[in-house]
Amino acid sequence: MDQNPPAVSKITVPAILERKLRGEKTTCLTAYDYSTARLVDEAGIEMILVGDSLAQTMLGYDSTVPVTVDEMLHHLKAVRRGVRRALLIVDLPYGAYHLSNEQGLASALRFVKEGGAEAVKLEGGRQRARLVRRIVEAQIPVMGHIGLTPQSIHTLGGYRVQGRTLDAATELLADAEALEEAGAFALVLEGIPRELAAIITRRLRIPTIGIGAGPDCDGQVLVFHDLVGLSYNPPAKFVRNYANLRATLHQALVDFRIDVREGGYPGDHESYHWTSAVREQFEKESTRPA
Ligand code: KIV
Numbered sequence: 001m002d003q004n005p006p007a008v009s010k011i012t013v014p015a016i017l018e019r020k021l022r023g024e025k026t027t028c029l030t031a032y033d034y035s036t037a038r039l040v041d042e043a044g045i046e047m048i049l050v051g052d053s054l055a056q057t058m059l060g061y062d063s064t065v066p067v068t069v070d071e072m073l074h075h076l077k078a079v080r081r082g083v084r085r086a087l088l089i090v091d092l093p094y095g096a097y098h099l100s101n102e103q104g105l106a107s108a109l110r111f112v113k114e115g116g117a118e119a120v121k122l123e124g125g126r127q128r129a130r131l132v133r134r135i136v137e138a139q140i141p142v143m144g145h146i147g148l149t150p151q152s153i154h155t156l157g158g159y160r161v162q163g164r165t166l167d168a169a170t171e172l173l174a175d176a177e178a179l180e181e182a183g184a185f186a187l188v189l190e191g192i193p194r195e196l197a198a199i200i201t202r203r204l205r206i207p208t209i210g211i212g213a214g215p216d217c218d219g220q221v222l223v224f225h226d227l228v229g230l231s232y233n234p235p236a237k238f239v240r241n242y243a244n245l246r247a248t249l250h251q252a253l254v255d256f257r258i259d260v261r262e263g264g265y266p267g268d269h270e271s272y273h274w275t276s277a278v279r280e281q282f283e284k285e286s287t288r289p290a
Contacts (some may be wrong), residue, residue, distance in 0.1 A: 006170065008077065011046045013185045019218070020207040026186075026219030028089075028209050029227065032058045032075050036224055037082030047087065047209075048083055050076045050289055051122065052091040052151070056233070057225045057275070064110045064150045067093045076115035089143055090117040094151040098124055101131045108135045108142075121188065123149035125175025129182040133231045136183035144179035146172055148191025159236075161212070163192040169199075176200045176208075186220060189213040212238035 019026050028047035031037040032054045052076050055067035067287050076090050090111045097104030104122070111117040122128060132142045147162045156162070163172045170246035172192065177188055186207045189197045196213025201208040202218050210217030222239065225231040229244040260266035274282070 004264075010085055013087065016046065016087060016186060016207060017205075020205070026207055028219060029223035029225045030054070030057075030222075031082070032224070033078045037079040040224065041083045042088050045086055047221075048079065048086040048088050049225065050079050050090040050117070051121075052087070052093045053223050055093075057223065057231065058274040059114050063153050065094045065153065069096050069110065070092060072096075073110065073115050076111060077115060080116035087118055088116065089119040089121050090115065092122045096132060097128075101134045104131045105134050105138055108140050111137065112140055119185065120145055121145055123151045125172070126178040129178045132179060132182040132184050142183065143186045143188060143209075144176075144184040145188040145190065146175045146179070147189050150190075159191070161191045161193065163196045169193075169196045172196065173200060173203065174205060177245065180204050180206050186219075189217060212236060245280045248276050 015028060026047065027045045028049055029040045030049065030051040030053055031040045031048045037048060050072065052064040052067050052072065054072070055061040058075065059067065059071065061067060067134055072090060072093050080088060092104065092107050092111075096107035103227050108120045111120055120135065121143040122131070123145045125144075128144070132144065135239050143223045148156070148159060150159065153159065161182035163169045173196075176187055176189075183204060186201075188205065189200060189208050189210050191212040194216060197208065197210055197213035205276050207218035207220045209219040211221045223231070226235060226239045227242050229241040230246050230249075235241070256265065
């Protein structure tokens with residue numbers, strides 16, 4: 001098994017496109033700070049997304065809607081310091097591109113220049129095609145995101161699977177083709193039927209990266225906290241827990257509390273010591289009459 005992926009060169013946008021041509025699956029995970037970025041990068045994951053899901057996982061908001069460009073930038077900078085090999089992508093959060101295409105480009109430029117992002121992701125289909133083209137023309141690679149788009153929660157009326165009917169599926173296919181045409185280098189398909197994801201994947205030259213879109217996509221993305229069992233939300237159907245870190249960490253913290261209370265921590269071997277010369281000198285000084 002590929003436990004330690006070989007040290008390979010930096011993952012770039014052309015490298016991601018070539019993977020689709022070679023029929024190689026691509027992996028993507030979110031990371032939100034230096035330590036998660038290092039873990040993900042060192043595991044050989046090809047793409048790291050500073051997702052706006054950090055609104056929930058890191059900041060405790062109840063949706064991705066409130067998170068700001070400045071909050072995203074703070075996390076992006078920390079992730080940048082931990083990533084050496086993976087392609088680093090950041091989400092344009094809600095409100096960072098909804099006023100105008102110029103605003104969207106300005107937000108993307110900030111993430112690249114100040115935060116070190118190598119690509120941006122944004123949600124929406126045909127209505128975002130012009131913006132995608134505008135950002136790509138400024139030499140910033142763009143990843144699209146269609147289907148269940150969490151920034152549209154108020155319009156969608158909940159986190160529901162999209163593209164279930166023939167009409168809805170036709171709309172999503174048109175969105176996917178428009179984003180490819182506009183220059184997106186990859187497309188996240190979230191919360192859509194497996195059959196539709198397979199058709200979109202076959203139709204596009206750019207890779208599709210699925211989340212709740214079945215196994216036929218060119219790659220898969222998950223939220224870091226879901227994969228390692230750190231999330232507080234009930235897991236969606238598509239989430240597989242590869243670890244149960246919440247339980248592991250909870251036990252570690254409780255053990256610490258008990259050890260301290262009962263005098264089991266720290267032990268002598270976890271303490272610093274004087275040399276015997278200093279100890280003897282101290283004992284001599286303290287027994288000398290004043
Ligand atoms: O913000 C996020 O984490 C995402 C992925 C789940 C695709 O957009």
